Amino acid sequence: MRNKPIANVNADLLKERKNCSFDIEELTNLIDGGKNQTARRREIENMLLKNMPFDIIPEECLSAKEKYENAVRKSVALNKIGVELVSQVTKAKELSDLTLTLRRVSDAYFREVTPFLLHLGMFIPTILGQCSDEQVAHWLPLAMQLKIIGTYAQTELGHGTFIRGLETTATYDERTEEFVLNSPTLSSSKWWAGGLGKTANHCIVVAQLYTKGECYGTHPFIVQIRDMDTHMPLKGLKVGEIGPRLGFQTADNGFLVFDNFRIPRDSLMMKHAKVLKDGTYVKIARHSKLTYGTMIFVRVLLVSEMAFNLSKAVTIAVRYSAVRRQSELKPNEPEPQVLDYLTQQHKLFISISTVYAFQFTSNWLMKTYHTVQANMKHGNTDALPELHALSSCLKAICTSDCSAAIEQCRFACGGHGYMISSNLPSLYAFTTATRTYEGDYTVLLLQTARFLVKTWEQVELGNAVTPMVAYLARHQNREAWDESPEGIIRAFEAIAAGVYQTESVRSVSFGQSDAIKDVMKQLSDLYLLYWSLERTGDLLTTLKSTLGSYDGRVYERLMEEALKSPLNQEPVNESFHNEPEPQVMDFVSQQHKLFIGIASYYSYSMTALWLWDILTKVTSELGVGKTDRLPESHGRAVFMSVFNSEMEKSVSSLSAPLQAVLRQLVELYLYYWTLEKRGDLLLVLQSTLGSYDGRVYERLMEEALKNPPNKEPVNESFHKYLKPFIQGKL
Ligand SMILES: CCCCCCCCCCCCCCCCCCCCCCC/C=C/C(=O)SCCNC(=O)CCNC(=O)[C@H](O)C(C)(C)COP(=O)(O)OP(=O)(O)OC[C@H]1O[C@@H](n2cnc3c(N)ncnc32)[C@H](O)[C@@H]1OP(=O)(O)O
Numbered sequence: 001m002r003n004k005p006i007a008n009v010n011a012d013l014l015k016e017r018k019n020c021s022f023d024i025e026e027l028t029n030l031i032d033g034g035k036n037q038t039a040r041r042r043e044i045e046n047m048l049l050k051n052m053p054f055d056i057i058p059e060e061c062l063s064a065k066e067k068y069e070n071a072v073r074k075s076v077a078l079n080k081i082g083v084e085l086v087s088q089v090t091k092a093k094e095l096s097d098l099t100l101t102l103r104r105v106s107d108a109y110f111r112e113v114t115p116f117l118l119h120l121g122m123f124i125p126t127i128l129g130q131c132s133d134e135q136v137a138h139w140l141p142l143a144m145q146l147k148i149i150g151t152y153a154q155t156e157l158g159h160g161t162f163i164r165g166l167e168t169t170a171t172y173d174e175r176t177e178e179f180v181l182n183s184p185t186l187s188s189s190k191w192w193a194g195g196l197g198k199t200a201n202h203c204i205v206v207a208q209l210y211t212k213g214e215c216y217g218t219h220p221f222i223v224q225i226r227d228m229d230t231h232m233p234l235k236g237l238k239v240g241e242i243g244p245r246l247g248f249q250t251a252d253n254g255f256l257v258f259d260n261f262r263i264p265r266d267s268l269m270m271k272h273a274k275v276l277k278d279g280t281y282v283k284i285a286r287h288s289k290l291t292y293g294t295m296i297f298v299r300v301l302l303v304s305e306m307a308f309n310l311s312k313a314v315t316i317a318v319r320y321s322a323v324r325r326q327s328e329l330k331p332n333e334p335e336p337q338v339l340d341y342l343t344q345q346h347k348l349f350i351s352i353s354t355v356y357a358f359q360f361t362s363n364w365l366m367k368t369y370h371t372v373q374a375n376m377k378h379g380n381t382d383a384l385p386e387l388h389a390l391s392s393c394l395k396a397i398c399t400s401d402c403s404a405a406i407e408q409c410r411f412a413c414g415g416h417g418y419m420i421s422s423n424l425p426s427l428y429a430f431t432t433a434t435r436t437y438e439g440d441y442t443v444l445l446l447q448t449a450r451f452l453v454k455t456w457e458q459v460e461l462g463n464a465v466t467p468m469v470a471y472l473a474r475h476q477n478r479e480a481w482d483e484s485p486e487g488i489i490r491a492f493e494a495i496a497a498g499v500y501q502t503e504s505v506r507s508v509s510f511g512q513s514d515a516i517k518d519v520m521k522q523l524s525d526l527y528l529l530y531w532s533l534e535r536t537g538d539l540l541t542t543l544k545s546t547l548g549s550y551d552g553r554v555y556e557r558l559m560e561e562a563l564k565s566p567l568n569q570e571p572v573n574e575s576f577h578n579e580p581e582p583q584v585m586d587f588v589s590q591q592h593k594l595f596i597g598i599a600s601y602y603s604y605s606m607t608a609l610w611l612w613d614i615l616t617k618v619t620s621e622l623g624v625g626k627t628d629r630l631p632e633s634h635g636r637a638v639f640m641s642v643f644n645s646e647m648e649k650s651v652s653s654l655s656a657p658l659q660a661v662l663r664q665l666v667e668l669y670l671y672y673w674t675l676e677k678r679g680d681l682l683l684v685l686q687s688t689l690g691s692y693d694g695r696v697y698e699r700l701m702e703e704a705l706k707n708p709p710n711k712e713p714v715n716e717s718f719h720k721y722l723k724p725f726i727q728g729k730l
């Protein structure tokens with residue numbers, strides 16, 4: 001059943017919709033994955049609309065504490081319906097379709113995110129990917145029915161990217177058959193895990209495993225952190241909320257510190273490695289990075305998350321652009337809809353196209369992920385490196401493009417786009433975080449680069465490579481192949497675009513009408529053309545640079561270019577006979593470079609004389625070599641004040657014009673450095689990261705401890721909502 005038409009729709013929007021060249025329902029089915037999926041989604045939407053509590057006061061007007069409590073209240077109501085629906089499905093495909101539908105529909109209830117995001121997005125997937133069969137049988141039902149609430153604590157204050165550098169230790173004690181968890185340093189404090197601050201009672205902790213005196217690297221452990229009845233943190237743990245952030249404000253991201261905290265031996269998630277009762281370490285995995293599996297899964301998920309979030313942003317911006325009228329193009333005619341401006345279309349249409357590019361690629365990537373997983377079940381990990389490289393670069397690019405595109409959508413909505421109520425700021429805050437979490441943008445691109453370089457080496461040795469990168473071999477033997485970096489980038493872009501094109505063409509080739517096919521083709525072309533224009537620099541086979549040529553023949557090219565100069569076409573320029581050229585000294589930019597040198601010279605000489613007087617005193621008091629080097633800003637302050645005062649003393653006997661010049665030099669010195677060092681001059685950077693003494697981790701922790709949610713050990717929403725829900729009394 002289609003959605004019912006709504007009364008009182010803006011006339012401009014109605015007009016735009018009437019102009020649509022295709023059946024909207026057909027496209028809706030395509031996006032949902034089929035007619036049945038659309039019907040099921042609407043059924044669930046209606047059920048939730050009837051049963052879900054809505055906000056009484058807009059979320060953004062609440063205090064941080066109220067926001068959190070409101071998010072718990074709504075999440076618990078949603079989870080109740082979700083758990084019920086999940087319990088009715090039996091097949092894996094139905095479950096994944098249902099989860100996706102729930103995710104999409106649930107998104108409408110939160111301006112920010114649910115405190116259960118990590119439970120659903122990482123805790124459950126890690127149980128599935130890292131537990132032995134017996135452990136799955138124990139933990140999965142508890143997690144699926146939300147009898148326990150979990151999160152994923154890997155990142156520490158000191159390390160996020162470099163997982164091997166994590167400092168939390170899990171040391172096996174064979175006497176008691178327990179692991180002892182410790183945070184040996186401040187920088188080893190777990191930091192960031194969503195839901196950890198107030199909500200979770202369980203936690204996956206990634207720690208360095210020690211047994212029999214040897215370290216076996218990072219491993220995941222499943223750990224209870226709060227009392228199931230009182231919700232109080234267990235003894236040996238310090239746990240709290242990390243403080244306000246750009247987005248994710250209702251995710252209660254938390255910190256966790258261990259002090260000789262004991263957990264049973266089978267808390268180690270034992271799918272890929274075991275520790276026997278006597279402390280013997282047994283490796284099961286065929287690939288050393290299988291413990292990083294959940295991250296790959298979430299990176300794959302994020303491609304579809306980005307498609308969805310961008311689809312919301314661009315829908316908001318396009319609808320508003322149809323409604324918004326601005327500027328008088330022709331006297332006495334209505335102001336145009338801003339959507340009709342080509343510049344506005346330029347801002348928006350690429351986002352529509354990008355949504356489809358991401359969604360089709362995401363569908364394909366998820367299928368690839370499942371295929372690789374299925375192969376790994378039979379012990380074949382050959383495709384894992386490529387999946388890692390692929391999910392890394394697609395995650396990096398789509399999260400980065402998505403947040404940039406959402407900013408464009410916000411710009412496209414003018415001032416009103418800046419209102420929280422437009423939802424664009426929240427969408428931006430959510431998506432820009434995805435560029436950092438689950439693997440920083442640069443770091444993930446470097447992982448892909450590493451794979452490509454290794455593949456390239458294989459190609460050069462004449463070895464077979466996987467189909468996705470087989471083009472490297474094909475191009476290598478062709479004359480047209482351009483082995484310059486630009487040529488390689490172009491080939492990668494062609495491959496990336498190829499996935500989108502083939503998938504979108506494949507997806508629309510069956511059952512769909514010509515009208516839909518036309519639109520999809522246009523969107524696909526737009527995506528390709530847009531990016532070939534955006535990246536013209538990369539696509540050009542020469543860099544147009546004498547210095548950056550591939551063959552490094554820098555001097556030959558400099559000379560060739562010099563000889564082409566029109567000035568070299570005549571032996572003597574006519575200005576020799578006529579007007580002289582300006583002196584470079586007359587250029588302000590040249591003065592900017594030089595005059596400060598003159599001023600500095602005077603400053604240094606004055607200060608040197610003054611310094612000489614005190615130097616002997618200082619060295620005799622402290623001893624030569626024991627004085628610390630003066631910090632730069634202190635030194636500069638000295639130069640300034642000495643220069644200023646000494647200059648005043650010494651110029652009094654000079655002639656007035658010379659005094660004026662020398663005073664100008666003092667001013668120049670002072671102003672120049674005021675401008676150069678204005679960052680340093682801002683006395684209050686108000687930043688935990690940028691403090692002068694660099695005590696970053698101490699300050700992060702101090703601020704977190706000041707955080708109001710940490711003033712009470714258990715938030716009242718635990719007693720009001722969480723506990724009755726967990727105990728099935730709600
Ligand atoms: C159930 C009831 C239902 C009811 C409820 C109803 C409600 C309905 C709602 C429904 C909701 C559904 C939920 C959906 C949610 C979707 C959204 C999810 C959002 C989740 C939020 C997440 C928040 C954030 C979490 C985090 O950030 S967790 C922490 C993540 N951290 C990182 O990503 C760290 C990044 N660093 C790394 O990955 C690595 O350290 C590194 C790769 C950078 C380097 O690692 P290392 O140093 O060990 O490796 P080397 O560089 O030396 O490389 C060695 C070789 O290993 C290969 N390698 C590296 N990584 C991998 C890998 N992952 N896999 C395979 N191989 C890998 C390298 O390539 C090297 O290989 P080579 O030697 O052959 O070259």
Ligand SMILES: Cc1cc2nc3c(=O)[nH]c(=O)nc-3n(C[C@H](O)[C@H](O)[C@H](O)COP(=O)(O)OP(=O)(O)OC[C@H]3O[C@@H](n4cnc5c(N)ncnc54)[C@H](O)[C@@H]3O)c2cc1C
Nearest residue numbers: 152153154155159160161192193194433436437438439442
């Ligand atoms: C909203 C949000 C939610 C999060 N949720 C969780 C969670 O639930 N659980 C969890 O465990 N973690 C979580 N995190 C942490 C997140 O995974 C890390 O912040 C992320 O992996 C980046 O690591 P980092 O903070 O150590 O950055 P850093 O690695 O310190 O990055 C700082 C800079 O250094 C650069 N850099 C670092 N290494 C290299 C390198 N090798 N080569 C070149 N450049 C490099 C980066 O590109 C970046 O520019 C969350 C983070 C955020 C923002």
